[in-house]
Amino acid sequence: xxxxxxxxxxxxxxxxxxxxxxxxxxxxxxxxxxxxxxxxxxxxxxxxxxxxxxxxxxxxxxxxxxxxxxxxxxxxxxxxxxxxxxxxxxxxxxxxxxxxxxxxxxxxxxxxxxxxxxxxxxxxxxxxxxxxxxxxxxxxxxxxxxxxxxxxxxxxxxxxxxxxxxxxxxxxxxxxxxxxxxxxxxxxxxxxxxxxxxxxxxxxxxxxxxxxxxxxxxxxxxxxxxxxxxxxxxxxxxxxxxxxxxxxxxxxxxxxxxxxxxxxxxxxxxxxxxxxxxxxxxxxxxxxxxxxxxxxxxxxxxxxxxxxxxxxxxxxxxxxxxxxxxxxxxxxxxxxxxxxxxxxxxxxxxxxxxxxxxxxxxxxxxxxxxxxxxxxxxxxxxxxxxxxxxxxxxxxxxxxxxxxxxxxxxxxxxxxxxxxxxxxxxxxxxxxxxxxxxxxxxxxxxxxxxxxxxxxxxxxxxxxxxxxxxxxxxxxxxxxxxxxxxxxxxxxxxxxxxxxxxxxxxxxxxxxxxxxxxxxxxxxxxxxxxxxx
Numbered sequence: 209x210x211x212x213x214x215x216x217x218x219x220x221x222x223x224x225x226x227x228x229x230x231x232x233x234x235x236x237x238x239x240x241x242x243x244x245x246x247x248x249x250x251x252x253x254x255x256x257x258x259x260x261x262x263x264x265x266x267x268x269x270x271x272x273x274x275x276x277x278x279x280x281x282x283x284x285x286x287x288x289x290x291x292x293x294x295x296x297x298x299x300x301x302x303x304x305x306x307x308x309x310x311x312x313x314x315x316x317x318x319x320x321x322x323x324x325x326x327x328x329x330x331x332x333x334x335x336x337x338x339x340x341x342x343x344x345x346x347x348x349x350x351x352x353x354x355x356x357x358x359x360x361x362x363x364x365x366x367x368x369x370x371x372x373x374x375x376x377x378x379x380x381x382x383x384x385x386x387x388x389x390x391x392x393x394x395x396x397x398x399x400x401x402x403x404x405x406x407x408x409x410x411x412x413x414x415x416x417x418x419x420x421x422x423x424x425x426x427x428x429x430x431x432x433x434x435x436x437x438x439x440x441x442x443x444x445x446x447x448x449x450x451x452x453x454x455x456x457x458x459x460x461x462x463x464x465x466x467x468x469x470x471x472x473x474x475x476x477x478x479x480x481x482x483x484x485x486x487x488x489x490x491x492x493x494x495x496x497x498x499x500x501x502x503x504x505x506x507x508x509x510x511x512x513x514x515x516x517x518x519x520x521x522x523x524x525x526x527x528x529x530x531x532x533x534x535x536x537x538x539x540x541x542x543x544x545x546x547x548x549x550x551x552x553x554x555x556x557x558x559x560x561x562x563x564x565x566x567x568x569x570x571x572x573x574x575x576x577x578x579x580x581x582x583x584x585x586x587x588x589x590x591x592x593x594x595x596x597x598x599x600x601x602x603x604x605x606x607x608x609x610x611x612x613x614x615x616x617x618x619x620x621x622x623x624x625x626x627x628x629x630x631x632x633x634x635x636x637x638x639x640x641x642x643x644x645x646x647x648x649x650x651x652x653x654x655x656x657x658x659x660x661x662x663x664x665x666x667x668x669x670x671x672x673x674x675x676x677x678x679x680x681x682x683x684x685x686x687x688x689x690x691x692x693x694x695x696x697x698x699x700x701x702x703x704x705x706x707x708x709x710x711x712x713x714x715x716x717x718x719x720x721x722x723x724x725x726x727x728x729x730x731x732x733x734x735x736x737x738x739x740x741x
Contacts, residue, residue: 209253214261217269219512219544220470221693237269238468238693241671244276248283255286257426260298266545267374267566270297272669274381277304288426290419296321300378303385309417309425316402316412321374323367329357336583340609341575344626348573348650366651373654377565464507464689466677467500475518475550488515490522492696494529501533508538508677512670517549530557538680542673543567548652556636561664562673563655570658572633573650574626576618580609637662
């Protein structure tokens, strides 16, 4: 089989919105895990060629796919990797291969993980904007993005802990794939980057080849037949077989269905769209969850979530809906790259939470605030007359700051909502209040750390989450359920049609964050979009 991994690998299955626009939709993470699981069990597939090009995914998704590739290797399938160019994420995936080949001009940038955190206090000050944002908990650093010009000691401690945990996972994964010790891998990372020839001498790759030669290498060195099937065609074949199987089982009763719903982006209320390309709106999500729960053929639900959080209200109503569904059927949450703050709050509605060791989660805390733009208006020569009808009717206006009385009231409410969040953790994770408080404080944890702390139940990817859901639903071993993928309907976004999807990164995240501040008082969001590279 021949599989190409490049660009974004979305958690949500794609849908063509206009038949005449664009080519094939990208394979989702669910598609890839399905393909690799089926290939592991298929007797007529002896190996796989994996072409890895520049990726735009987090380490959590990459590590989950790597583990599925490692599963193929354990099953005796040969894995031949072509690595066009490489950073940390690309090499993490490639390390699962039996053989790794790079192009002559490739640079192996296995330089280790780093975090970039931007602060906008000085920028806002120059513009005449006062970010009046507060949070509860030493580690709840969402406010710091706008109110500080550097990390606080607690913020730095948290980031160093995250990087230490993720780096240990990276070193362990590479060590496993290349037959080294983690200590050896760490030394090689410290000496990186490498040219293609240097990477060979360091035993990080096995040879130099052009992409057009990779099939010959697979035949000559891995003893694989040249006849191949593309992963896309194989995915269509799998889906066709599933439909046939489903049709056949209709005569002996409805086939058991495990529903998989992917939710990606900042969490907001209502049914519209945010600034970012991907937003979790509570309205459409609740509607779809209601439809799934009414389908009697659905025996379990897996919610694949990738979100830094957002609206506290929207997060909680989705959590409550999941909790109600979990009283009838098993609900399992599968965490992607990130499921933090409001994303973690949603997860508390599930019976079981599964995270990759490299997932970012936690960030249990609340912030509130607004942007006072009166200084900016003054700079621009804009005058505004304020006509309040009551003492606090201008409380959330961006034309002035909070009064002392308003700040006091909001601080009291902040404590109430924070305690409510911690109580939800205590209830959902069967912890006493003191224990829940100790893992809160707005601190972000990796999946590996969260497992030790009791914030998640199991470590794994979407594949493992589906297996757990099937088992909890009582689906017998050897009786494969029909896995049905759902996606929340989205409106047409012209930006994505014209290749501007890159805008959905950090800038769009910050725009969604700023938008939430103008619409809601309190929200549960991770400190910032953590870019781990």
